Amino acid sequence: MGDFLHHNLVAVLPSQSAGGVVAIGNFDGVHAGHQAVLGVALKAAATKGVPCYALSFEPHPRTLFKPDSPVFRLTPEATKARVLEAYGLDGLLTLPFTRELASTSAEDFVTDFLVNRARARHVISGYNFHFGKNRVGTPEFLQASGEAHGFDVTIVEARLDDLDGAGEPVSSSRIRRLVGEGDLANAAQLLTYRWFLSGTVIKGQQLGRTLGYPTANLELPSHVRLAHGIYAVRLRTADGVLHNGVASYGRRPTFDNGAALLETFIFDYSGDLYGQVIDVSIFDYLRGEEKFDSAEALVVQMKRDEARARKVLGQVKPLSPLDEILSFQGLVSG
16 A cells, blocks of 8 residues: 555556556446456456556546536545555556547547557456447457557456345446445445545534534535435544444434534544544444434434444454455454
């Protein structure tokens, strides 16, 4: 960790970084399906003794064409880079997704970006990745381009889940739906790690402090579709330390029914987090948001929520080596 390359591919890769294996895709969520592609890329890079990169696009293409309804991003660019680094990649190459890029022919995309700028030796993509104007860049087109330009190509088949026996392909859209329904446990199964949000702690109305439950508050981007409710969470502070806690996401109907906030109470913690950039990893949905008749009734329920969250978090195990890094390393008791 620490030498991860985060490079905007509008510029040519530095010569010392060129000539690697490139896994190409949107990779929003870096979920199990993406990891199937990335795993092949890492093995190829190890065999060749070269770096391994992911090549992705910002913003999400659907957001460019429908700016009034931006895609709910599971992993914005900086978060995606962190997950990719934890997974073992050497860097993230990002292309700004513009209308000009969308109108670039598939052949020009290969020549300009994969050959001239990334100078890729081996390109890996998923079975359903398309690129170039009118989506002409199919997996078959990519394989033919590799033969013409002298780089290897591997196409990776779909990764199927076993959540309900249906064997559906793992997809970012499916995970977004699960998060929106509050089903963070099944979302984590498809991600192979606990989904987390990052942001800067802001000052709220400090209602929690008056109730004996001071919270670290995040205002989430408008595109986020997390179900309102109470969650068992872990919060990572700017120094990398991970703390158990319980969080509420919603509008505080007992008090002001205002703008939605993610408010996290950290167990056995008394520090000041205002202005810090933190992560909140969401482990389990405990209950929906409710309006109580009084603050006293709310506090009674909050104590129950705290007890339940402590029990849940005391029993959790890592889902994968990636989850161990993102959701367990640096944990203090609590």
